[in-house]
Amino acid sequence: MKLVVYKKNDLIFSMLFKSNELLDIKVDNINDPEYSSSIFLGKIKSIANGVEGYFVDIGLKKDGYLPFKEADKEYKIGDYVVVQVKKEPSKFKGAKLTTKLSFKGKYIIYYEADKSVKTSHLFDENFKSDYVDKVYRLLREKESVIIRTQAKNVDISKIEQELEFYRKKAKLIRDISHKAIMQLEPKEPCYISMIKDYVGGIEKIVVSDIEIYNNIVSFILANDLNINVEMIIDKEKLENLYEVEKHINRLLSKYVWLESGGFLVIEETEAMTTIDVNSGKNTCDCIESSSYSTNLEAAKEIPRQIKLRNLGGIIMIDFIFMKDQAHRKEVLDVLKNGFSKDNVQTTVYGYTALGLMEIARKKTGRSLFQTIKASKQENIPSAV
Template identity: 30%
Template sequence: MIRLSKLIITKMQINGKSCTVCAHIHDQKVVEIHLKPVGVTTALNNIYVGQVEKIAANIQAAFVRLGQDFNGYLPLNQAEQVIYTDGRKKESALRPGDEILVQISREAMKGKLPALTSNLNFSGKYLVLTSGNQKIGFSNKLSKEECRILNNWLEEERNDENRTYGIIVRTNSAEASKEEFFRELDMLKKQYEKTVVFGRSRTCFSLLYESEPFYLTAVRNTYTKELEEIVTDIPEFYDRIKESLEQQDSDEIQLLHLYQDKLLPLYKLYNLEGAFDEICHEKVWLKSGGFLVIQQTEAFVSIDVNSGKYTGKKKAEETYRKINLEAAEEIARQIRLRNLSGIILVDFINMKNPDHQDELFHVLQKYLRRDPVKTRAVDITPLHILEMTRQKVNRPVIEDIRMICE
């Protein structure tokens, strides 16, 4: 298999502030990028002993205090499997004053409090352990044969009547040896036990589980089947990543490289400045001469596909088809690059041929499947607007850039 993807981890100045940047490069294009100002940590995926302050029935949520001037909101549909510190049954209704275990599932966005969940997740490269849903599930990107093999490996877990956690088998597990698979499972079990079992006896507002540095999370979450290289020019990051991969006894350690060319910084070699500049502009030009206009509103993201420089009338239908197909690939890249989420509406150039519309829909779906964040094309409306959704996890990259500017 030809490996086309690289994970780049570096530091660069953004609006005069030093930031750590993780970028995924696929086929020589930046397709995903994350940044954190140096010295700023994230609370995403942290697990706390929180205290319920208020139940807001009108918005179906509980407001939970996590510490001094630190609150989050717990949607009640995420509170069906609550773990109480006093040992009460999970089925009991939440009440103000209850002390419960919660995990930050989404960072604060646009002035909103961070979102919480009581379904605690412990993520590895191959597996995720969950405290709420006790089923065993498989990534839908795994083939039937891969699922069959991995399901056989988990037969003992499936038949364990005392199992109190669920297991999600991730896409990367297809590349794992049986030894690597069970080594990680044992590690996640220990994390689960330390947090869920012993965490119940900890004092209120205790931090039970702290997420790893975000560049390590990027390494762990990268789909390794197409990964060619993990490159960093930060010696301390290189040492930390190497230590983590050695602990996992992972073959990926062979992909890790320390970049040491001081004449050409790593961020310039891969034009990360260009990627950030691209994110800050609404208009994106296509090679065909067409262009996209990407606008984010409070309610949804709108993407308009324009024919741009094409003005001819001959073979217009075929030209529009080609522009739309090129746009589909670029749209899939842009929503991942910008980390857009929620409802996304795409106004492609109208095509009269129904076969061309069906082709466009399926081509877009093919490109969306490359996105590690759950993304789904829903349908094309009678007004020829394509509706799609993308799961909300982190803030859009443009918001991170604006926060750095403040």
């Protein structure tokens, strides 16, 4: 696989390719950064018993909300507290906070909670038991880890090294003596996060910016990774090789054309995302047959589109009506199978009474469109 990191004005696109297929994409907005997983030293501004939490000044426009159940102890107004952002601030609400720190590594996700070991849902069941026992014995009280899929082929010593690194990092952050509201650690760049997510699978990284190139090389050397890094400053050459703008523009459009001639209409709203499946040019004398073939193709493409666009929350899909129950079940099974490969928690609830497909996917920051929409640069296509 190749990771292409492409900077355009205030946006940094991190795009993962296998051959010519786009597998994943993440975007950093330099002028309007996301705060998910960022760590702050904040100050308790008020105690809100009605909503069972504290409001914490962390230096952003809106105070963050720290639920009592996410606090490590009882605080008073004016107390300083180290907090991490669990949920991005929105137009109407401040960030949701926790005092229980977590860090994503190459092989584990380390977090402060009652001692436990979990594994990625993509893990082989036969591999879990012995490995989990070994990792559990490495933990201290109030330490938990999630073993990532990438850990399957590494020695347990690598897990131990990463665990010790994040254990020390958490202690250093907590031991800070300075008393002022500040950001202690920003959200890591998407290109670093993607290297961690696909460690062992990325063979080459292509970069269009010297500063990003230096950051990536430093990370690779520090983590003893065997990845070739190439810099291509000529953006026209980069576009000819990887068609980055073409891929981005397709993902910003609400229309997705299927090979059969059918198409999807994907629309984001405040409440939910809706996906409408249309037969388009895929028509024949048998309506059931054309509906079934279009729906089946859509069910294969929809999980990919949801992942690439980073859509989360409630997602409703309006498939073309089918009478045949076997056809309806097969479309549902294909959709579930597509989401089984997604590393973001997704639940497919099935058909509602109105025949809509109901899905819930964990939100992991802004959607692709929201991130790009927040950019002030020109020539960004609208979602039409």
